[in-house]
Amino acid sequence: MGGDLQATSTLGEGSCFWFELDLPEVKDFAQRPKTQEQGTIVGYEGGRKTVLLTDDRWENRAVLTGVLSPLGFNVLEAENGREALAILNKPTHPIDLLITDLVMPEINGFELLAAVRQSPHLEKMVAISSSASVFESDQQQGIHAGADAFLAKPIQIDALLDMMAKHLGLVWRYEVQTPSPPSVAPPSTVPLIAPLPVTVWQQLSNLLAMGDTEALETQAALIQQEYPDAKDFALHLKHLAEICDLDEIERLIQVNLAHHVA
Numbered sequence: 001m002g003g004d005l006q007a008t009s010t011l012g013e014g015s016c017f018w019f020e021l022d023l024p025e026v027k028d029f030a031q032r033p034k035t036q037e038q039g040t041i042v043g044y045e046g047g048r049k050t051v052l053l054t055d056d057r058w059e060n061r062a063v064l065t066g067v068l069s070p071l072g073f074n075v076l077e078a079e080n081g082r083e084a085l086a087i088l089n090k091p092t093h094p095i096d097l098l099i100t101d102l103v104m105p106e107i108n109g110f111e112l113l114a115a116v117r118q119s120p121h122l123e124k125m126v127a128i129s130s131s132a133s134v135f136e137s138d139q140q141q142g143i144h145a146g147a148d149a150f151l152a153k154p155i156q157i158d159a160l161l162d163m164m165a166k167h168l169g170l171v172w173r174y175e176v177q178t179p180s181p182p183s184v185a186p187p188s189t190v191p192l193i194a195p196l197p198v199t200v201w202q203q204l205s206n207l208l209a210m211g212d213t214e215a216l217e218t219q220a221a222l223i224q225q226e227y228p229d230a231k232d233f234a235l236h237l238k239h240l241a242e243i244c245d246l247d248e249i250e251r252l253i254q255v256n257l258a259h260h261v262a
Contacts, residue, residue, distance in 0.1 A: 003019050003021035003022070004019060005017070005019040006018055006019070039175045039176070040174060041161065041172045041174060041175075042071065042173055042174065043071050043173040044071065044072060044170045044171060044172050045170070045171040045172075046170075048073070048074055049073055049096040050073070050074040050075075050076065050095050050096050051068055051073050051074070051075050051095070051096065051098075051099060052075075052076045052077075052084060052087060052088065052098050052099070053065065053075060053076070053077050053078070053099050054079075054080070054081065054083070054084040054098065054100040054101060054109070054112065055079075055100070055101040056079050056101065057101075060101070060153075061077045064099065064155070064160075065077065067157055076093065076095070079104075081100070081107025081108060081111055081112035081115075082107045084098070084112055085107065085115060088119075088125075095122075095125060096125070096126065097125070097126045097128065097164065097167075097168060098112075098125060098126070098127040099127075099128045099130060099151075100113065100129055100147075101129075101130055102129055102131040102141075102142050103131060109129055109142065109145075110141060110142065110145045111145075113127055113142065113145035113146035113147055116146055117145075117146035126148050126167045126168060127147045128148060128149050128150070128151055128167075129143070129147035129149075129150050130150070130151045130153055131150075131152065131153060132152070132153040132154075139152070148167050149163045149167065151163070193255070193256060194230045194233035194256060195227065195229045195230055196223065196227055196233075196256070200219075200223065201253055201256050202257075203219065204216065204219060204237075204249070204253050205253050205257070207219060208246060208249055208250055208253065213241045213242075213246075214241075216237065216240075216241040216249065217238050217242065220235070220237040220238035221234070221238065223237070224238075237249065
């Protein structure tokens with residue numbers, strides 16, 4: 001991979017290994033899907049569909065493969081239009097959807113789409129073109145070449161899944177989520193007013209303003225150690241921070257600060 005692996009070793013003490021690699025920067029990555037209102041998509045109804053990804057950048061293909069394969073799609077890959085046509089013309093590999101980049105070596109996406117639409121057994125296949133170009137003329141040229149739809153890079157997976165559902169007639173299956181019962185704080189006999197200096201309450205107020213629940217938990221542990229009379233309150237505060245009940249924490253802080261003012 002063009003890298004450099006090095007090592008140092010001291011008898012009786014151990015060894016240290018490290019390496020350096022020149023890796024390409026991933027720019028045309030795909031945006032991961034968001035959770036839909038119905039839940040997380042985990043598959044689709046019906047027989048298995050085959051998708052051919054054509055892109056000269058392996059990282060772009062890898063991201064889409066990582067998204068589509070777990071959903072049940074059979075994913076094939078090609079580095080350019082020439083490889084894609086070789087796969088498309090194999091009768092043993094019927095393709096349901098072609099997703100192709102437009103700018104590629106040898107045979108580009110425009111030429112690939114034109115060849116697909118001129119082929120009697122491929123002319124009805126669904127094709128989606130994709131490019132990082134911001135020029136509408138390039139996008140329209142992809143549609144005119146034969147694409148059913150266009151997706152700009154970085155690819156928004158939600159948009160891609162919507163297009164696939166529309167053009168392939170897919171019905172998505174969603175993860176069945178069993179709602180968990182709401183977290184209920186245990187009954188507490190903690191006094192409303194805790195014997196703490198006003199500076200402690202001000203510090204808690206600052207942490208609350210930042211929404212730093214971890215720091216609030218830490219502060220609760222310190223209160224438990226330094227102010228034995230406020231032990232029960234410290235445990236209650238820790239519990240509120242753990243369940244992120246910031247409203248109740250704010251109420252307790254305000255009541256105690258008001259008590260100090262009074």
